[in-house]
Amino acid sequence: MSHMFEAKRREYTQGGLRRADLAKNPFDQFANWYDQVEAAGVTDPTAMVLATADAMGLPSQRIVLLKHLDQSGFVFYTHLASRKGRELRENPKASLLFPWHSLDRQVKVTGTVELVDLQMATDYFASRPRQSQLAAWSSAQSDVISSRQVLLDAYDRMEEQFAGTEVPMPENWGGYRVRPEAIEFWQGGEFRLHDCFRYRLQGRAWVVDRLAP
Template structure:
């Protein structure tokens, strides 16, 4: 790909602005407000987020994961605990979450510590997943090398037979993580790359609201 073509790709952001006076005092409420606006704007999978972890090799690892819940403590997602992200979080229980809502020219970035949710919380969420997704959690040895797709098809057939005509229990290696934020930044695109950035930072058990230079 010619570098000149990439260099010429640009868009001027003009939809909206954001000031400290615009935002709510609680960042969770502000996130909820923006998330609802993303849904109203029919953003495709507005709960899609890049989860970045720190590997044992010292490199950051990112992948897109779906946010499944926001509670008073943090942001929840579910995965295979034996996956690469699970291995990273066992070593370094910290993560960054990044949401990008292009239709609204907005980004939200979250940095925090990570903890596993309770088994009861994982059971409750697993129980409402589609049956196909439940079976898939048993089939996939996430992030492990496999020879071909036929391996998955064969294993799925075995799992379907094992749980035929009965509920699918949650695999012990599958469950949730909660990202407990210490910093949340709301980014609104503006003209001439002079974007608006409002950051909430935890300080002495209170959220401090600051404006950052673009």
């Protein structure tokens, strides 16, 4: 079976991006774009593709949700024993991609990764819906299981175990912060003449370069 995609194309007409439009700081630029994306009603605007690689350089990707952003980086939460957790222990480098297709925009982040402190992770876990807390206890993320029923049975056991009490954060659950070394802002343009600017950390200052599309 084969599919032909050569003729699948459209023009990107949402407008351009000029150096004068950019904030001096990439975090402020991200916040500006995020506010516009949210105002436009983009579905799951915090969804980002997380790319990691193991010690041998084999890459893998998955979608996670951005939960916190400040001048030190982008934070997400997950099972520490999952595939992504294992790979980040072996190779603490990662890339994030925000695919805001409906506005013809992408933001790519590359940098080093570190665990957030225990208190920050605990506070966030406590803020999650109880069902999500129980699910975190129920799933050995990335492990092979024989059926969905295994998950449902584990969830029922956790629901019974923590009945009438607060659900504590599992020991193998926590948060990661991606500390950016570079952040790229891509805006689609007509005739494939897209606009792309990269903020690159040089010492303590951010240097901005325009990249050819």
